[in-house]
Amino acid sequence: xxxxxGGALLAAALLLVTPHATAAAATAGPSDGVPPTASAxxxxxxxxxxxxxxDPALEVDDVDATLDLLLGLVASGGAGDTVSAVADALVADxxxxxxxxxxxxxxxxxxxxxxxxxxxxxDPRDLDGTDLVxxxxxxxxxxxxxxxxxxxxxxxxxxxxxxxxxxxxxAGADPALVLSAADALAVAACADGGVPAEFAAEPCVADPVxxxxxxxxxxxxxxxxxxxxxxxxxRDAAIAALPDAAAAGTADxxxxxxxxxxxxxxxxxxxxxxxxxxxxxxxxxxxxxxxAAVVDAADPLRATVGVLxxxxxxxxxxxxxxxxxxxxxxxxxxEPDGAAAASDDGAASTPSxxxxxxxxxxxxxx
Numbered sequence: 149x150x151x152x153x154g155g156a157l158l159a160a161a162l163l164l165v166t167p168h169a170t171a172a173a174a175t176a177g178p179s180d181g182v183p184p185t186a187s188a189x190x191x192x193x194x195x196x197x198x199x200x201x202x203d204p205a206l207e208v209d210d211v212d213a214t215l216d217l218l219l220g221l222v223a224s225g226g227a228g229d230t231v232s233a234v235a236d237a238l239v240a241d242x243x244x245x246x247x248x249x250x251x252x253x254x255x256x257x258x259x260x261x262x263x264x265x266x267x268x269x270x271d272p273r274d275l276d277g278t279d280l281v282x283x284x285x286x287x288x289x290x291x292x293x294x295x296x297x298x299x300x301x302x303x304x305x306x307x308x309x310x311x312x313x314x315x316x317x318x319a320g321a322d323p324a325l326v327l328s329a330a331d332a333l334a335v336a337a338c339a340d341g342g343v344p345a346e347f348a349a350e351p352c353v354a355d356p357v358x359x360x361x362x363x364x365x366x367x368x369x370x371x372x373x374x375x376x377x378x379x380x381x382x383r384d385a386a387i388a389a390l391p392d393a394a395a396a397g398t399a400d401x402x403x404x405x406x407x408x409x410x411x412x413x414x415x416x417x418x419x420x421x422x423x424x425x426x427x428x429x430x431x432x433x434x435x436x437x438x439x440a441a442v443v444d445a446a447d448p449l450r451a452t453v454g455v456l457x458x459x460x461x462x463x464x465x466x467x468x469x470x471x472x473x474x475x476x477x478x479x480x481x482x483e484p485d486g487a488a489a490a491s492d493d494g495a496a497s498t499p500s501x502x503x504x505x506x507x508x509x510x511x512x513x514x
Contacts, residue, residue, distance in 0.1 A: 182433035184224035184459065186440035187452055191217050192230050194449060199230075199237040201449070211245050211257065213449060214238065215264040220453030222267045222469045223460035231469055235268040239275050246283060252298035256308035258284045259294070262315035267467040272319050281319040284312055288325055292332030306336045306343050307358045313365035318465040323372050327379075330369030333362055334382035341385025354389050356399075360406035363387045367413035368465050383414060392419065396426020401442050405454025406464075413463040424458040431455055 194217065196202040201213040218234050221227040238261065243249040246258045262272040262280045272280040288294045294312035295302040313329045337343050342354020343362040366383035370376045390407045391399035404427055411420035430451070432443045445451035460467065 182431055182438065182440045184456055185226040186433070186438075187431065187456055188221050188224035188227040188230070190439050190441045191220050191224075191449065191452060192227060195230070195234070199233040209241075211238070212260070215260045216450050216453050218264045219267060219464075219467065220456045222467055223453070223456040223462070225460070225470065228469065231268050235265055235270055238265065239270065242275055242278055246278075246280070247296075247298055248278075248283075250298065252300075253283050253287055253296065254298065255284065255287050255294045255296050255304045255312055258287075259308060259311035259315040262319055263311065263464065266315075266318050267469065269469045272315075281316070281321055284315060285321055285325060288312065288316075288329050292328035292330075294329055294332075305346055305358070306333060307345070307355075307361055309333045309336070310343075310358070310361040310365040313369055314361075314464050317365075317368045317372055326369050326372055327376065330366055330376075330379055333365060334379060337362070337382060337386065340389055341382070341387075342389035343386060356390065356403035357406065359386050359389055360403045360410060363390065363410035364406060364413055364464050367410050368463070371413065380414075383410070387411065387414065387416075391423075393422035393426050396423055396429070400454075401427055401430055401445055401451035402447065402454040405456070405458040408458035409463045412461070413465070420458075427455045427458045 194201055195214075196209075198209070201210045201217055202208070203210040203213075214234065215238070218231065218238075221231050221234070238245065242261070245261060246252075247254040258280055262284060265275065265280075266272050273282070284294065287297060293304070294309055295304050309329065310333055313326060313333055316326045316329060333343075336347055338352035338354050340354065341359075343359045344352050345355040345358050363383055363386035366379050366386060370379035370383055387407070387410055390410075391404055396404060404423060408420045408424050408427070411417070411423065430442045430444065432439045432441055440452075441448050442451035442455055457464075457467075462468070
């Protein structure tokens with residue numbers, strides 16, 4: 149993995165390109181910048197009483213959204229008590245989340261739990277006796293594909309393959325295993341370098357979120373393998389298929405935030421900083437009713453997490469609680485070109501919790 153990029157350095161870089169973000173994080177007003185802890189407070193308000201996100205339509209726990217929210221809280225650099233509560237809730241029901249209670253192993257959930265809980269400071273090799281890394285490694289075949297084991301058959305996708313590569317790399321698994329899994333991911337790419345939502349898709353059409361995850365995973369694996377030329381080429385091709393800073397006002401913030409982590413893992417910090425600065429301007433913080441969230445997106449939760457990941461200065465395999473960024477700077481001048489169109493494209497309304505949990509901006513960050 150590449151060297152960790154400190155949040156303070158990124159915040160300073162963003163302040164230079166954002167004319168209205170001149171105050172320190174501790175005293176920033178709406179026109180100066182929204183601190184990540186404000187976004188963390190908004191995210192915390194989306195949690196149900198069991199410290200997990202509840203799907204409003206199905207009225208069941210949404211573990212995938214909960215794990216994305218957890219990554220956002222960690223990326224904020226604060227919300228320590230909430231991070232602990234969410235991690236505790238996930239570990240308490242681990243067998244159901246991984247499929248173990250059904251004698252199954254779901255690759256996507258197992259890999260994402262490994263990433264999220266490791267970022268939250270837990271040891272994925274010892275979670276009340278469960279070793280997530282062994283569970284995940286056991287699902288990687290001789291061809292490098294990480295396949296589900298369940299009565300439903302194999303439902304794995306290129307996105308779950310990318311998550312497996314990231315999780316195995318983060319957990320320090322056998323480098324040969326990481327490389328094999330990354331090779332299997334690389335061959336799933338379309339001719340333009342983008343990665344489809346399904347394996348062997350015909351026609352092969354790139355999916356932005358899958359491509360961004362794949363780029364981050366290929367970057368991590370290429371670095372772990374000593375800058376593997378083939379993986380580096382696949383990584384660069386994937387990044388080339390993703391939005392750059394010029395598209396920050398209209399791009400999906402979730403996919404774009406993941407893209408920033410891929411750029412950082414590839415050593416392309418200037419491009420990462422520029423895209424992160426553009427994404428930061430999407431946060432609602434320029435009026436008295438600011439939510440500190442991204443309200444012009446179809447999925448405000450993941451969009452807000454995308455911005456927090458982008459501005460944390462860390463890659464997905466480096467993200468660690470207590471090491472988030474300083475202020476998220478905002479440009480409160482008129483919207484950048486394309487931003488107004490993005491907010492009028494039929495996006496879903498933003499959840500507005502009545503009150504954020506009191507520990508969202510404080511607590512143990514150790």
